[in-house]
Amino acid sequence: MREHLWYDATQVHIGGAWRAPTGGGQLDLEDPSTGDLIGTIARGTADDIDAAVMAAQAALSGNWGSMSAVERGRILTRIGLLVQDRIEALTIIEATDVGKPLTQARNDALALARYMEFYGGAADKIMGETIPYLDGYTVYTLREPHGVTGHIVPWNYPMQIIGRSVGAALAMGNACVLKPAEEACLTALAFVAIAEEAGLPPGALNVVPGLGEEAGAALAAHPGVHHVSFTGSVATGEKVQAAAAKNVTPVTLELGGKSPQIVFDDADLDAALPFLVGACIQNAGQTCSASSRVLIQRGIYDDLVTRMADRYRTMTSAPARLDANLGPLISARQKQIVEGYIAKGADLRLAGQGIVAPDAPATGHYVPATLFADVPPDHSLARDEIFGPVQVAIPFEDEDDAVRIANGTDYGLVASVWTDNGARQMRMAKAIRAGQVFINNYGAGGGVELPFGGVGKSGHGREKGFEALYGFSTLKTVAARHG
Ligand code: NAD
DSSP states (O other), rough: OOOOOSSSSSEEEEEEEEEETTOOEEEEEEEEEEETTEEEEEOOOHHHHHHHHHHHHHHHHHHHHHHHHHHHHHHHHHHHHHHTTTHHHHHHHHHHHHHOOOOHHHHHHHHHHHHHHHHHHHHHHOOOOEESSTTEEEEHHHEOSSSSSEOOSSSSSHHHHHHHHHHHHHHTTTTTEEEEEEEEOOHHHHHHHHHHTTTOOTTEEEEEEOOOIIIIIHHOOOOTTSSEEEESOOHHHHHHOOOOTTOOEEEEEEEEOOOOEOOOOOOOOOHHHHHHHHHHHGGGOOOOOOOOEEEEEHHHHHHHHHHHHHHHTTTTEOOGGGOSOOOOOOHHHHHHHHHHHHHHHHGGEEEEEEETTTTOOOOOOSOOEEESOOTTTSSSHHHHHOOOSSSEEEHHHHEEHHHHHHHHSSSOEEEEEOOOOOHHHHHHHHSSOOOEEEEEESSSSSTSSOOOOGGGGGEEEETTHHHHHHHEEEEEEEEEEOO
């Protein structure tokens, strides 16, 4: 796969200009499908973050800060159209960088365009209120941008996460500093070039690739940043929140999950089956909202596990360009972690497993899709976020039992309930601790319009939909006494 370059992967992008990172450091860039080094990316430093924050502040003091909401919206809409024009190029870049099968990478590029379309249209539709108050007063609220927003994103869905977080922040008139993941940052660099081509003023979006503990930590701790949006692991989220707390900077944390699908014996199993498996193996299981647990009512348990296992046996892991069911994992380290979990399941029932394509390069990071059955809810495979294509099936007796197991992890990101019983649908939706509950479907990460975020160790704050626009703005109350 050949890259289509209209950006410079070896540089940072600050104040509308490409420049070498301070100190000139570079980091190796690997293709996870082959393990080959395919280039280098900039190793941005704390000085680069500082320069990016200053460039963002300058944009806010300049024409970006004074631009009308409708004009901001038009720019975002134009960005979406340019992304749409480059879907195939972005698909290939992301497939190479992340190891995503082409169809899945294309979906991410389309989602990025859709986020720009959504937030472009929404930019001038966020309004304040007037509040009835004392006689002789007029009171109203103003929705204002935070100012400089920091965005720290992971490698698993770069385009989707940039779309939902940077898109909403720009729509509200913030100026952004984006720190993409060191494992996959190319579409972030491609995106800023597209955004400026569409008319985004210099400094409104700055991109500084680099290591988490260098550039990322500097961004989280920067006193000139007024809001931090972090998507990534719980351990890093804790550090980001602690660093931001020193400046009393608000933080949105989009962290991990152990999201359950709960299947009752009255469900339409033919409709459920593709979602039950697909929502886990998507992006080789490296999805925060992957449904890595399937809870199945006892009476249909054996039959449904057999049908899921049959499906697993058809799953192939192969290089991204072959567009198989699964690509490789992002790195040798991630592969080692996931294989460690599969080894921990040695005492469990291995119900079904896919294959790694025989001609997949041995230096790529492939793990077969794996289904374990009869897994005790307190087993580490049923509690830990594995972040690989490993799913567990757990039997349950009744609604109470299902709720107890579903709510029995530290996480609460997404859940689904499969049942034709309307009253049960409502009861379960209320009883489950999660940021999103799907009924008779499952949207792993999907739905630009749907507010998304977690409870518990899945994080706090909401992105996507209109809710993100509230998160990326602050409310000012104006009370005028006029007699
Ligand atoms: P990670 O926490 O290691 O890295 C995420 C980002 O944080 C990267 O850009 C990294 O460079 C940066 N970072 C690392 N150390 C830092 C520090 N000390 N200070 C500031 N930034 C730092 O996560 P990962 O392994 O890349 O991603 C996988 C995790 O992300 C999983 O747990 C997954 O569930 C989660 N995730 C959550 C969502 C969601 O929306 N809830 C979406 C995607 C991924």
